[in-house]
Amino acid sequence: MSTIEARALWKTYGQDVVLEDIHLRVETGEFVTVVGASGCGKSTFLRMLLGAESPSRGQLLLDGAPMAAEPGPDRGVVFQKYSVFPHLTAIANVLIAEEMEKAPALGRLFGRARQEAVARARDMLGRVGLADAADKYASELSGGMQQRLAIAQALMKNPRILLLDEPFGALDPGIRKDMHALILDLWARSGITVFMVTHDLKEGFDLGTRLLVFDKVRHDPQAPEAFGASITYDLPLQHGEARDAALAPELREQLSSPNRKEND
Numbered sequence: 582m583s584t585i586e587a588r589a590l591w592k593t594y595g596q597d598v599v600l601e602d603i604h605l606r607v608e609t610g611e612f613v614t615v616v617g618a619s620g621c622g623k624s625t626f627l628r629m630l631l632g633a634e635s636p637s638r639g640q641l642l643l644d645g646a647p648m649a650a651e652p653g654p655d656r657g658v659v660f661q662k663y664s665v666f667p668h669l670t671a672i673a674n675v676l677i678a679e680e681m682e683k684a685p686a687l688g689r690l691f692g693r694a695r696q697e698a699v700a701r702a703r704d705m706l707g708r709v710g711l712a713d714a715a716d717k718y719a720s721e722l723s724g725g726m727q728q729r730l731a732i733a734q735a736l737m738k739n740p741r742i743l744l745l746d747e748p749f750g751a752l753d754p755g756i757r758k759d760m761h762a763l764i765l766d767l768w769a770r771s772g773i774t775v776f777m778v779t780h781d782l783k784e785g786f787d788l789g790t791r792l793l794v795f796d797k798v799r800h801d802p803q804a805p806e807a808f809g810a811s812i813t814y815d816l817p818l819q820h821g822e823a824r825d826a827a828l829a830p831e832l833r834e835q836l837s838s839p840n841r842k843e844n845d
């Protein structure tokens with residue numbers, strides 16, 4: 582079991598408090614969905630889990646030890662867009678992380694090491710339904726296929742934690758449904774811990790085993806940057822069960838109001 586723990590975690594940019602006093606404990610294999618109004622700090626939280634941002638105060642722990650302060654193979658990430666290299670083929674996109682790690686000077690593996698890596702990459706492409714697209718350039722793939730590729734890329738290093746930042750936000754509803762089935766299948770088979778930011782409350786309820794709502798508890802209308810968001814709801818969910826229908830409207834209202842920026 583590995584446990585991710587946030588203890589009194591804060592993130593500030595200058596005077597701007599984005600997140601304040603986050604407390605959280607997540608066990609291996611949980612599928613944590615994260616919702617909250619635009620600009621409340623969901624992506625910032627994910628970037629801290631990735632190691633791309635460091636906490637301003639407090640601690641972020643993995644199995645009781647501080648999480649590595651830079652992205653590493655134990656964490657895979659998929660963004661809404663631009664996760665894949667458009668000018669590389671699908672298989673090259675999946676291979677690239679491994680090649681850069683194992684052959685940093687040349688960025689290319691040779692001989693048996695390459696054969697093994699290619700076999701694993703093909704297997705991974707098969708798992709995300711892209712077996713027939715291995716030799717296509719990423720730029721030739723549809724939006725849904727590119728996100729499948731991004732997921733394959735993120736999973737290639739067998740990460741313990743998968744971070745998804747609005748991965749399906751730009752996809753059509755029908756494609757999103759397919760992607761939901763895919764991600765649930767991959768998650769169920771791998772036992773990986775997933776954190777997924779979404780703007781879609783239904784998606785959060787449908788996919789998560791646990792739903793976190795980020796929101797500001799304190800507000801100063803004269804100084805909106807003075808207070809940050811924290812976790813205001815932490816809901817355990819059961820896949821396939823009726824959702825907290827009574828709570829949903831209240832959450833919906835919360836998500837559409839306090840932190841929303843003028844320009845959103």
Ligand SMILES: Nc1ncnc2c1ncn2[C@@H]1O[C@H](COP(=O)(O)OP(=O)(O)OP(=O)(O)O)[C@@H](O)[C@H]1O
Nearest residue numbers: 594597599617618619620621622623624625626780
């Ligand atoms: N590198 C940075 N420097 C300064 N401010 C930043 C930086 N990154 C994020 N912020 C600010 O932190 C706040 C939270 O941003 P973040 O992207 O985490 O919100 P979010 O909840 O993911 O928003 P959205 O739902 O719109 O994607 C915003 O006010 C943003 O301007």
